[in-house]
Amino acid sequence: MSEAKQRILDTAGQLFAERGYELVGINELIEKSGVAKATFYQHFRSKEKLCAEWLRHAATESEKSARALLDSDLPATEKVVQKFNRVRDYLLSSEFRGCAFSNTATVMTEDNEVREVVRDYKAGVRLFWQALALELRRDPSAARALGDAFFLLFSGAVTEAQNAKAIWPVESAKAAALALCGEPSSS
Amino acid sequence: MSEAKQRILDTAGQLFAERGYELVGINELIEKSGVAKATFYQHFRSKEKLCAEWLRHAATESEKSARALLDSDLPATEKVVQKFNRVRDYLLSSEFRGCAFSNTATVMTEDNEVREVVRDYKAGVRLFWQALALELRRDPSAARALGDAFFLLFSGAVTEAQNAKAIWPVESAKAAALALCGEPSSS
Amino acid sequence: MSEAKQRILDTAGQLFAERGYELVGINELIEKSGVAKATFYQHFRSKEKLCAEWLRHAATESEKSARALLDSDLPATEKVVQKFNRVRDYLLSSEFRGCAFSNTATVMTEDNEVREVVRDYKAGVRLFWQALALELRRDPSAARALGDAFFLLFSGAVTEAQNAKAIWPVESAKAAALALCGEPSSS
Amino acid sequence: MSEAKQRILDTAGQLFAERGYELVGINELIEKSGVAKATFYQHFRSKEKLCAEWLRHAATESEKSARALLDSDLPATEKVVQKFNRVRDYLLSSEFRGCAFSNTATVMTEDNEVREVVRDYKAGVRLFWQALALELRRDPSAARALGDAFFLLFSGAVTEAQNAKAIWPVESAKAAALALCGEPSSS
DNA sequence: TATGAATGAGTGTTCATTCAT
DNA sequence: CATGAATGAACACTCATTCAT
Numbered sequence: 187m188s189e190a191k192q193r194i195l196d197t198a199g200q201l202f203a204e205r206g207y208e209l210v211g212i213n214e215l216i217e218k219s220g221v222a223k224a225t226f227y228q229h230f231r232s233k234e235k236l237c238a239e240w241l242r243h244a245a246t247e248s249e250k251s252a253r254a255l256l257d258s259d260l261p262a263t264e265k266v267v268q269k270f271n272r273v274r275d276y277l278l279s280s281e282f283r284g285c286a287f288s289n290t291a292t293v294m295t296e297d298n299e300v301r302e303v304v305r306d307y308k309a310g311v312r313l314f315w316q317a318l319a320l321e322l323r324r325d326p327s328a329a330r331a332l333g334d335a336f337f338l339l340f341s342g343a344v345t346e347a348q349n350a351k352a353i354w355p356v357e358s359a360k361a362a363a364l365a366l367c368g369e370p371s372s373s
Numbered sequence: 374m375s376e377a378k379q380r381i382l383d384t385a386g387q388l389f390a391e392r393g394y395e396l397v398g399i400n401e402l403i404e405k406s407g408v409a410k411a412t413f414y415q416h417f418r419s420k421e422k423l424c425a426e427w428l429r430h431a432a433t434e435s436e437k438s439a440r441a442l443l444d445s446d447l448p449a450t451e452k453v454v455q456k457f458n459r460v461r462d463y464l465l466s467s468e469f470r471g472c473a474f475s476n477t478a479t480v481m482t483e484d485n486e487v488r489e490v491v492r493d494y495k496a497g498v499r500l501f502w503q504a505l506a507l508e509l510r511r512d513p514s515a516a517r518a519l520g521d522a523f524f525l526l527f528s529g530a531v532t533e534a535q536n537a538k539a540i541w542p543v544e545s546a547k548a549a550a551l552a553l554c555g556e557p558s559s560s
Numbered sequence: 561m562s563e564a565k566q567r568i569l570d571t572a573g574q575l576f577a578e579r580g581y582e583l584v585g586i587n588e589l590i591e592k593s594g595v596a597k598a599t600f601y602q603h604f605r606s607k608e609k610l611c612a613e614w615l616r617h618a619a620t621e622s623e624k625s626a627r628a629l630l631d632s633d634l635p636a637t638e639k640v641v642q643k644f645n646r647v648r649d650y651l652l653s654s655e656f657r658g659c660a661f662s663n664t665a666t667v668m669t670e671d672n673e674v675r676e677v678v679r680d681y682k683a684g685v686r687l688f689w690q691a692l693a694l695e696l697r698r699d700p701s702a703a704r705a706l707g708d709a710f711f712l713l714f715s716g717a718v719t720e721a722q723n724a725k726a727i728w729p730v731e732s733a734k735a736a737a738l739a740l741c742g743e744p745s746s747s
Numbered sequence: 748m749s750e751a752k753q754r755i756l757d758t759a760g761q762l763f764a765e766r767g768y769e770l771v772g773i774n775e776l777i778e779k780s781g782v783a784k785a786t787f788y789q790h791f792r793s794k795e796k797l798c799a800e801w802l803r804h805a806a807t808e809s810e811k812s813a814r815a816l817l818d819s820d821l822p823a824t825e826k827v828v829q830k831f832n833r834v835r836d837y838l839l840s841s842e843f844r845g846c847a848f849s850n851t852a853t854v855m856t857e858d859n860e861v862r863e864v865v866r867d868y869k870a871g872v873r874l875f876w877q878a879l880a881l882e883l884r885r886d887p888s889a890a891r892a893l894g895d896a897f898f899l900l901f902s903g904a905v906t907e908a909q910n911a912k913a914i915w916p917v918e919s920a921k922a923a924a925l926a927l928c929g930e931p932s933s934s
Numbered sequence: 935t936a937t938g939a940a941t942g943a944g945t946g947t948t949c950a951t952t953c954a955t
Numbered sequence: 956c957a958t959g960a961a962t963g964a965a966c967a968c969t970c971a972t973t974c975a976t
Contacts, residue, residue, distance in 0.1 A: 305536060709920075713896070
């Protein structure tokens with residue numbers, strides 16, 4: 187990868203994450219990257235393709251981190267706690283920008299490459315939570331249900347922390363998730 | 374309210390809901406409303422103000438509906454079910470467009486009027502769920518926790534239904550919420 | 561028609577005629593017209609539509625002039641002479657820019673509005689020559705053939721005067737056309 | 748000539764003929780030729796030079812074919828017929844793309860190399876028709892006039908077939924040319 | 935109250951060409 | 956002889972907003 191392309195990707199990652207796909211123009215992007223417009227288009231066929239590439243990279247990083255957490259020998263409930271703590275730290279350090287994947291998908295018309303990336307990423311996150319739930323429930327069906335509850339609490343926490351510009355949704359979701367952990371036979 | 378202004382608000386509501394704030398231009402808006410450009414700006418000082426007014430109106434409607442559900446004499450768990458069923462029907466009939474409030478806030482820069490409207494709306498929704506939870510838990514603290522769990526499951530369900538273009542998140546969230554209903558003494 | 565629109569049309573007519581559709585950009589057009597870019601697009605939905613409008617106007621003018629010549633009480637051969645003389649004068653005064661209709665159609669991809677305008681215009685010119693030929697031949701079939709010969713000599717003259725940047729093709733075509741006039745019974 | 752250069756010339760010939768000089772970009776050209784951009788500019792100093800070279804080659808080929816027809820021992824009128832039939836076949840098989848030389852000259856600014864090539868080519872075509880006319884007229888002056896009539900009918904036929912996307916202009920021109928063949932004493 | 939005309943600043947994208955290797 | 960990376964200038968077009976009437 188050429189140095190210019192890397193610079194573009196880095197700048198795009200930062201700007202898209204900060205302000206969202208629509209509010210970042212190509213002009214600002216190339217200026218902050220220090221490249222000419224034509225150079226940009228040599229490396230990315232369109233703004234949308236750049237966005238897809240950025241999200242694919244972010245998804246890969248996120249999945250690596252999730253896998254590492256899953257593979258660690260912490261107790262399952264501790265893994266739950268850590269996952270929520272991580273997103274709490276991210277939100278606090280990013281001014282509650284929310285989920286880059288959901289935010290980006292929202293402004294995409296129709297089914298395009300970006301939406302596909304987002305769908306795949308979200309499917310991966312769901313699988314993470316279900317795998318984690320399997321450490322807490324013997325019954326596969328119960329595990330799936332618990333995993334989805336984790337997943338949706340987590341997603342809701344990020345969305346509402348973004349809306350409220352406050353961290354309480356993450357703490358509430360964590361508490362709810364932990365409450366669910368300890369009740370294997372109640373349903 | 375003048376007839377023209379009402380027509381603009383109606384059109385805006387429909388278009389914003391369908392495609393999002395950013396993807397709807399003033400030109401299309403006034404053309405579909407059948408008013409002149411200057412007429413539009415006589416009634417709304419900016420596109421953003423129009424958007425805020427639209428969301429304020431939608432929030433009022435939504436709160437009325439929520440209050441009616443709350444005031445009904447259905448059992449609390451049935452109210453939970455109905456709330457989820459309603460959002461399911463909405464998502465199915467809107468091609469999973471998601472939450473208009475969250476979606477709109479996402480594309481707004483900094484703290485502006487629209488974000489404020491969204492925050493207020495979301496605070497109202499949170500209160501709805503907490504009021505509902507109070508019907509299920511004596512302890513105010515437990516009720517708050519349960520209400521937040523409902524709220525975040527609900528929010529996550531809408532977000533992920535939008536991302537997945539599928540209804541399963543709503544059904545999973547409903548199931549999780551119902552499971553939480555029946556465990557008053559577990560925490 | 562607003563003054564700005566008229567100015568745009570005038571400028572476009574001049575520039576398109578001088579250098580051709582492709583070699584005239586919107587930026588130059590609006591600058592020379594003294595209007596803002598958005599003003600241009602308020603009046604014309606696209607560069608192509610502007611071009612079509614220009615050609616439609618030019619076609620109307622041309623047809624008026626042709627009809628006047630046809631309706632005059634000159635002898636038919638004199639009408640032929642005049643038609644060729646007119647195009648000679650046009651070519652001499654326009655640096656042999658050639659036929660605006662043919663030139664424009666050449667750079668249009670696919671079937672679009674402009675091509676349609678050109679086709680209609682050319683059909684009108686053909687009809688002019690056939691009507692003129694009817695004054696020289698009793699037999700309708702012979703008149704049609706003679707009219708087409710006039711039409712094609714005329715078209716070829718304009719094309720090759722443009723290529724050669726010289727007037728001889730018009731004179732040669734005129735001579736050939738006149739030769740054809742005087743031989744009603746030879747075929 | 749290097750293999751790369753030949754490939755570029757071949758591709759350019761095809762693309763320029765199909766869509767015209769302006770609508771073919773260097774990027775597409777080098778991609779379809781399978782060469783790098785810099786390689787292209789090693790062989791051709793500019794897009795315009797490439798175009799000139801292409802047309803020079805095409806002119807040579809065309810002149811060879813014309814000479815062969817002229818040198819054949821067919822009767823002169825038959826040569827006329829064949830020339831028109833050939834252009835008819837070309838137009839039918841090329842979707843009435845018209846005369847590559849005229850078309851290209853039209854989109855060239857000022858007097859440049861390409862226009863010169865086109866002028867030379869057209870002069871050659873004129874000479875062909877005049878040579879052919881000499882087989883039909885003893886008087887050199889009458890032969891020149893007849894040759895020009897052929898030339899202009901031919902040119903007009905190609906232009907108007909392109910405009911009309913129909914073959915009738917060629918057939919009409921052929922008929923007119925044949926009519927002229929048989930009238931040696933009329934002028 | 936209502937309007938049609940006009941605007942400056944911006945959008946994303948493509949052009950033919952050059953340079954360092 | 957060949958290349959991938961880089962470029963400045965231009966492309967057609969759209970944005971939300973304002974003004975004179």
